Amino acid sequence: MRKNENCENGKYAYICTNKINIRKLNSDLKNKGNLCRFVFFFFFFFFKLKSRTIILYYINKTIMFSKKNYN
Structure with a gap:
């Protein structure tokens, strides 16, 4: 997964210090959620x-073993 350039912590998109486009963030989270769900x-x-x-x-x-024992 690519890191979000607007965030200092690239691991979590919602830990952001800079002002970012909320729509973009929501779409990124949705895509990541779908990917995680798929994985x-x-x-x-x-x-x-x-x-x-x-x-x-x-x-x-076990079946083969039991058959061998019976024979």
Whole structure:
């Protein structure tokens, strides 16, 4: 994410010392919010998918192990 030139602290757009255009700030915050939401959902689904595959993998391993023991 690009830093806001009007702010001394580039990390947070709302910690500003200079006078800035409120409309610009709102649009920047909205865009950052959407991006953060997208990234959050992406990582959430990614880890959910990853954990599910790992769980299925271990279930398959345990089933194979139990079958071997029975035979």
